[in-house]
Amino acid sequence: MTDMTDDVVARAAELLKDHRASIDRLDAILIYTLGERFKHTQAVGKLKAEHDLPPSDPTRESAQIARLEELAIQADLDPDFAKKFLNFIIQEVIRHHRQHQS
Numbered sequence: 265m266t267d268m269t270d271d272v273v274a275r276a277a278e279l280l281k282d283h284r285a286s287i288d289r290l291d292a293i294l295i296y297t298l299g300e301r302f303k304h305t306q307a308v309g310k311l312k313a314e315h316d317l318p319p320s321d322p323t324r325e326s327a328q329i330a331r332l333e334e335l336a337i338q339a340d341l342d343p344d345f346a347k348k349f350l351n352f353i354i355q356e357v358i359r360h361h362r363q364h365q366s
């Protein structure tokens with residue numbers, strides 16, 4: 265009986281370890297992906313500053329949010345969460361763009 269319980273606990277520990285290894289890999293992908301995204305948005309910010317364009321583009325933002333909500337549904341992710349997440353990133357990008365302009 266105790267041996268069986270030990271097996272179950274050991275199996276659960278093994279599963280937890282595997283899930284956490286996957287989470288670590290995916291978190292690394294997220295961070296590197298965000299780093300790449302910010303490289304492009306910084307370049308956009310520089311272009312906007314050079315050509316006197318406004319830091320934010322609400323039309324583009326709306327199109328992106330609609331696109332990400334659709335992708336989130338396909339990916340089985342809560343679309344409201346996807347929207348909040350993108351909005352959070354966009355606000356940071358706009359803050360950078362304002363810094364380019366000042």
Ligand SMILES: C=C(O[C@@H]1C=C(C(=O)O)C=C[C@H]1O)C(=O)O
Pocket residue numbers: 305308319320321322324325328353354357358
């Ligand atoms: C990067 C841009 O600047 C801003 C930031 C955006 C973003 O992070 O996706 C989108 C629109 C703009 O408000 C852009 O205009 O493309």
